[in-house]
Amino acid sequence: MRIKITIQTNKLPIIYRHRIISLIKEALKKSDKDYKEFLYNNKITKPFCFNLVIPKKKEIKKETIQIDEKFQIEDLVFYFDNQPLNLYISAYDYRFIISLFNGLKRLKTFDFSYGNYSLVNGEKIKFYIKNVYSLNERPIKNDVIIFKTNSPIIIEDKEDNPVLFDDKNFESHLNEISNRILKSPHIKGKGLEKPLRFEPIKMQKQVVKHTLKDFREKTGKPIMYLTGNSGIFKLSGHPKDLEILYKIGIGNRTGQGFGMVEVLG
Amino acid sequence: MERVYLGDWLYNAGIIGFLKINSHLWDVKNHELKSKDENLLKIGENYIEFDRKIFDGFAKRYFDYAFNQYGRYDHIVSLFNEYLKDLESLENPKEEIISEIHTRLNKILSGFSLLKKKLGKLPSKNIVKKDLTQLTNFLKNALKILKEDKEEFWETDVQIYLRGIYGQKSFLNLSVNKNRFQKFQKDFEETLLENKNKKDKKYKCINCSIRQAKKDTIFDTGISKFYGLNPDSINFVWNFNSKLPLCEICEIIYFSYFAGLTPFRKDNKPVYYFVNSDTSIENLLKENLILEQKLTTDISENKFIDFFTELVLMSQSEKARYFLANTVVIELDLNSDTMPKIYSFNISKEKAEYLQKNKEDLKKLSKTFYEIKNERFSILPQILEKILDNSLSYEFLNNLLRIYLKKVNNSVYYKTNINPYQMQILNLLIKDFLEKIIFGGRSMDISNNELWFVYNKGAQLAKKLKDKNAENKIQSIAYKLLNALRVGNTNQFMDILIRTYMAFEEEIPSSFVKTISDKNLLYPLGYSFLNGFLGKELNKEGLNNE
Numbered sequence: 001m002r003i004k005i006t007i008q009t010n011k012l013p014i015i016y017r018h019r020i021i022s023l024i025k026e027a028l029k030k031s032d033k034d035y036k037e038f039l040y041n042n043k044i045t046k047p048f049c050f051n052l053v054i055p056k057k058k059e060i061k062k063e064t065i066q067i068d069e070k071f072q073i074e075d076l077v078f079y080f081d082n083q084p085l086n087l088y089i090s091a092y093d094y095r096f097i098i099s100l101f102n103g104l105k106r107l108k109t110f111d112f113s114y115g116n117y118s119l120v121n122g123e124k125i126k127f128y129i130k131n132v133y134s135l136n137e138r139p140i141k142n143d144v145i146i147f148k149t150n151s152p153i154i155i156e157d158k159e160d161n162p163v164l165f166d167d168k169n170f171e172s173h174l175n176e177i178s179n180r181i182l183k184s185p186h187i188k189g190k191g192l193e194k195p196l197r198f199e200p201i202k203m204q205k206q207v208v209k210h211t212l213k214d215f216r217e218k219t220g221k222p223i224m225y226l227t228g229n230s231g232i233f234k235l236s237g238h239p240k241d242l243e244i245l246y247k248i249g250i251g252n253r254t255g256q257g258f259g260m261v262e263v264l265g
Numbered sequence: 266m267e268r269v270y271l272g273d274w275l276y277n278a279g280i281i282g283f284l285k286i287n288s289h290l291w292d293v294k295n296h297e298l299k300s301k302d303e304n305l306l307k308i309g310e311n312y313i314e315f316d317r318k319i320f321d322g323f324a325k326r327y328f329d330y331a332f333n334q335y336g337r338y339d340h341i342v343s344l345f346n347e348y349l350k351d352l353e354s355l356e357n358p359k360e361e362i363i364s365e366i367h368t369r370l371n372k373i374l375s376g377f378s379l380l381k382k383k384l385g386k387l388p389s390k391n392i393v394k395k396d397l398t399q400l401t402n403f404l405k406n407a408l409k410i411l412k413e414d415k416e417e418f419w420e421t422d423v424q425i426y427l428r429g430i431y432g433q434k435s436f437l438n439l440s441v442n443k444n445r446f447q448k449f450q451k452d453f454e455e456t457l458l459e460n461k462n463k464k465d466k467k468y469k470c471i472n473c474s475i476r477q478a479k480k481d482t483i484f485d486t487g488i489s490k491f492y493g494l495n496p497d498s499i500n501f502v503w504n505f506n507s508k509l510p511l512c513e514i515c516e517i518i519y520f521s522y523f524a525g526l527t528p529f530r531k532d533n534k535p536v537y538y539f540v541n542s543d544t545s546i547e548n549l550l551k552e553n554l555i556l557e558q559k560l561t562t563d564i565s566e567n568k569f570i571d572f573f574t575e576l577v578l579m580s581q582s583e584k585a586r587y588f589l590a591n592t593v594v595i596e597l598d599l600n601s602d603t604m605p606k607i608y609s610f611n612i613s614k615e616k617a618e619y620l621q622k623n624k625e626d627l628k629k630l631s632k633t634f635y636e637i638k639n640e641r642f643s644i645l646p647q648i649l650e651k652i653l654d655n656s657l658s659y660e661f662l663n664n665l666l667r668i669y670l671k672k673v674n675n676s677v678y679y680k681t682n683i684n685p686y687q688m689q690i691l692n693l694l695i696k697d698f699l700e701k702i703i704f705g706g707r708s709m710d711i712s713n714n715e716l717w718f719v720y721n722k723g724a725q726l727a728k729k730l731k732d733k734n735a736e737n738k739i740q741s742i743a744y745k746l747l748n749a750l751r752v753g754n755t756n757q758f759m760d761i762l763i764r765t766y767m768a769f770e771e772e773i774p775s776s777f778v779k780t781i782s783d784k785n786l787l788y789p790l791g792y793s794f795l796n797g798f799l800g801k802e803l804n805k806e807g808l809n810n811e
Binding site for chain 1: 756759760763764766767768770772773775777778781
C-alpha cells in the first residue's frame, strides 16, 4: 500500500533522511510501541520504503547545518514558500500502515530539529503534518515490469562497497540481496521464486549525502556518500516477488529512504 | 387391577397418553404426581395399575383428546370469525383483502371435504368482489354449519387425524364412514370394561408376558405405521405367520401413544416430540408435561409466523436441555404417507451447551426474515438447521448482508427485516459456533467486547461520512468490503478499510492489526466493522474497550 503525507515546513537541509526515519519511529511509538520495538530493536529489513519529494519551485542556499553537537557542515538548504513537502511511503505490511497513520494522526507536528541536532543557521525546523492520502498501486501480474526509481537504488557488496548498474556483478548482487530480504519471516518467509533479471533502460549513477548516528560514532565523519542507481530499468522475475519488491523497495537501505520504485507503462 | 410397566419408548408414550386421556384421575401438586383415586388408578415407581372401571367413558375422553390435539376445528372457527370481522369492520374493504380471504377460504375448503360438501360451492372471486354479501353470507353459513354439526365434525376429524398416525385399525378403516365413535366404543371401551375380548388359548402377550394375548391380534399397522410387523413383510417371520400375540391392555396402551406426544409445527409441517426418560413414571410424565407446556404456550393467541420461529428455538433448546440431562428426545415425522421418520435427538454435548448458552441471543433473531421474489424465509429456523448440521458459517451472514444492501437500494425482489445490529449478534453467534463446535474448542483469541468495539468504530465512521455529506458512499464501500469478505481476501479488505479511514481522517482501529496475523479473524472483525458501518445503533458495551 502506498500513501502520501503532506508536510508543511519552510526549509529543509539536504541531509534529511535520518530525520524522516525518526519521524516514522516517533509515529510508530505513539500508536504501536511493540511494533516499533520489533522493527527497530532488531536488525531486520523494514517492510517499507520512502521517498521525500522536495517542491520544484524552491530557493537553494548554502548554509550551516548543525548535524549534532559535534558536527557542523556547510551544505545546501532548500527554501519553499507555502508549498508542502510530499513524503511517499510504500509498505508491504498493513500493520505498518495502520500504526504509522494512527501515529501521525496523534503526532500532528514533528520537531525536525531538537536540542543541538539538525539546526540550520542555528534555527530550528518544525514539520506540520497536514494530510495523509492513500494512493493507487499498480497491480503486478506480469513477469516483466518496467520500473522507474523514485529514490536511488543502493546495491552494496559484502564489504559495503557500492555496485553500479553497469557492473557485471550487479545482477547477482541484486539477486542475493533480494533473496535474503524475501526470506525474512516478516516479509515473505521464502526466497525468490526465480532469479531476477535486470536490464537498464535509462540509468545513471547518483550520489546521495546521508548520515546516521552509528556511522558518525564509528567513523568520526559527519556524513557518508552513498552511490546509488537511478533511472528507468526493466526487471523480470516471478510476479509475486516483483510485487513485494515494488512494495518494500529494491536493494539495501530501503528503510532509510532508498530503492523506492514506480511502475512505468 | 391391570398393571402396566415402563417399556420401550413407544409403549412409554402410550402410558403417558393413557394418563393424559385419563387426566381426571391424577394431579401434579407441589411437583409430585398423585392419584386421586387409588382404587381406580395407582401410580407406582415404574408402573401404573388400574381397574377396568377406568374404561367407563374412555371412548369419549379418547375422542375429545384427539379432537383437541388435532385442533383444526377450533382453528378454523376462529379464522372464519376473524375473516368476517375484517370484512365487516371495514366499510369498503380493498379488493386485495377480499381476494386474499377468498383464496385462503378456497384452500381451507379444499382440505376439508366434509365442510365443503355441506357448504356447497364458494362463489367466484369476481362475484364476491361485486357483491361482498355473498362472501360474508358464505362465511356466516359456514360458522352456522360448524356449530350445528359439531358432533359430526368431531367424529370425522378424529378419524382423519388418527388415521394419519395409526393407519387403518378399527374405526380408522377407510370403509368406516359413519358412527366411528360407536365403533370405537364397541371395539374398545365396552370390551375392555366388560372384559369381553376373546383370548388366545396358547400365547401370552409378547409385550408384557403377563396377560394372555388377544385372539387374532395382528401386529400390524394397528399399533403404528412404523412399529411392529406388517402383513406385507411376512417373509420375515417364521412360517409366514404375521400374527403376533399382544394383549388387549398393551394394545390400548399402544393405541394411546398419540396423546403422549407433543405436537409441534416445524417448517410448517407437524412433527411430534416425546421425551423418553425412563427412570420413573413420575419423571416421564413431568418431563413431557414441561415440554408440552413450553411448546404450546399462547400458541392460540399467536398465529403469526414470527412466533413459530421462536418456538422452533424453544424446541431445540429444550431438546438440548434433555440431552444434557442424559434423556432421549424422539422426534416423529408422521407426515409422510409411505413411512414416518423417527429421529432421536442426537447431538454432541458441545452443541447442546452451545444452544443452551446462546438461547437468548438466538431469540433476538426470532422475528427476522428475508424474501426473494416473494418467497419468504424465516432466518432463525435456518440458523438452527445450520447449527444442527454443522454448516453455520460466515457465508450465510454474507448472503444476508447482500440481501440487506439490496433492500436498502429498494430492490423489488429482495426484502428483509433483519437489521445490522441483529447481524452483529449473528456474527458473534457464528464466531462462537466455529470456536466451540467446528474448531473443537480452540479460541479465536478475540473477545466479544473487542468485536463490539469495532462495530462501534464502524458506526462512528458511518456517522462521520454522514456529517460530511458523503452518506451515498456508505453503500458502495460496504459492497466492496462485502466482496472482499466473501472471498476472504484480507489485502483487499484492509486496502478498502484503510483508504476509507484515511479519506475521512479517522484513526484506524488497531484491532484490525490482528486480521493480518490471523486470517481467521478477518471474518469476525470484518463483519463487525461492516455491521456497525451499516447500522444505526451503537452498542454501549465495548465502547471504551480495546
